[in-house]
Amino acid sequence: DTGVSQDPRHKITKRGQNVTFRCDPISEHNRLYWYRQTLGQGPEFLTYFQNEAQLEKSRLLSDRFSAERPKGSFSTLEIQRTEQGDSAMYLCASSSDMGRYTFGSGTRLTVV
């Protein structure tokens, strides 16, 4: 068990560009979550998958954000037409039991 892996660890992009992040959950976990965290704030819920089904999306997730989890394995989070306000740490977590999450190391996005 290698834990939850996220790639890349850091991403610097110009405003208006598209970015995609990947998360590989713990293989036995059927639940996968994406959160966003900015400095001094707690993680904010973005979206949640159970197996390959996207069950929940926060109203924080604008039309520029899309997430997938094909075949219930890894997940991707894409942000189109990035804005400076998208700069944050994007955290992925997986769990087999509600609430007991294992987080990945996160992807730090900087939009310049």
Add this chain to the structure above:
Amino acid sequence: QKEVEQNSGPLSVPEGAIASLNCTYSDRGSQSFFWYRQYSGKSPELIMFIYSNGDKEDGRFTAQLNKASQYVSLLIRDSQPSDSATYLCAVNNRYSNSGYALNFGKGTSLLVTP
């Protein structure tokens, strides 16, 4: 809007003392509650969870839950400098469909001084 409120701190305690961290939540229907620890520059890690009213102890940590008062707390006994971190309170909230997800507070920064 379901809220989870924490005092941002910093809370400073001397080494060996008891640190008391508090959290209130707005959704009276919440059933499960979690404490995560986050070191600077790292991702959160689960340290305690509690589902029933009362106390739950695990080593130096005790979680306390009072659903009537919508209040959760975390006590850390014999605090060590290595306990210095941000402590996030999280409540499992039901969203519009069938799913649940954790709703986090902003966290309380704890500093344990030698």
